[in-house]
Amino acid sequence: MNPVELVFFKLVSHEIELSEFERWVYSESQLEEILSSGDYLELISINYKTPSGLYEAEKVLSNYFSMGKYYEWNIRNILQKITDRPNDVQKYIEQCYDLYCEGFDFMDNLGMGYGLGLTCPDYYNEKVDDYYPQILGEVEKVLEWLDNGKIVITGHSGEYQGIEYEDNRSVEEKVPTGYKVQESKKWWQFWL
Structure with a gap:
């Protein structure tokens, strides 16, 4: 399992906080390589301080991970x-x-x-x-x-x-x- 997939799984299972995930999104260089440019832009544009932030991140990343x-x-x-x-x-x-x-x-x-x-x-x-x-x-x-x-x-x-x-x-x-x-x-x- 690649490290990006593992972080996504931990996000979905609530093993990491959304704020920690947000910091990871901005610092993880592999995301740009894995995601399409549109999905990457969407992921870094999400307001992670709103209740819908988790849902929006899951929606983008679920297209890439099983x-x-x-x-x-x-x-x-x-x-x-x-x-x-x-x-x-x-x-x-x-x-x-x-x-x-x-x-x-x-x-x-x-x-x-x-x-x-x-x-x-x-x-x-x-x-x-x-x-x-x-x-x-x-x-x-x-x-x-x-x-x-x-x-x-x-x-x-x-x-x-x-x-x-x-x-x-x-x-x-x-x-x-x-x-x-x-x-x-x-x-x-x-x-x-």
């Missing part, structure tokens, strides 16, 4: 954080639920089985420690699907829940197992 590649990069980042288990790992596990809700149905085991339990803690009474080491097996499965081309993310259709991807998994691999994480608890434990 959103499918961005989504895969983002999912891999989240899964790596779950594997690394930083102090704030809970937010990454919760993001698996968000990804599932956004249309990444192959994230059902991580999203529904683990992320939902943390998203609704009053209902499920879950703790991050309860998920390890089992969650790592689910992370490895998704990474394997991405690595082996069983899941190929192609992009976004522009519609609500319009994530597009090719699902080349076997019927057995598509069977949700994440629900069993929650089912393994006794029914009365949900209300404790």
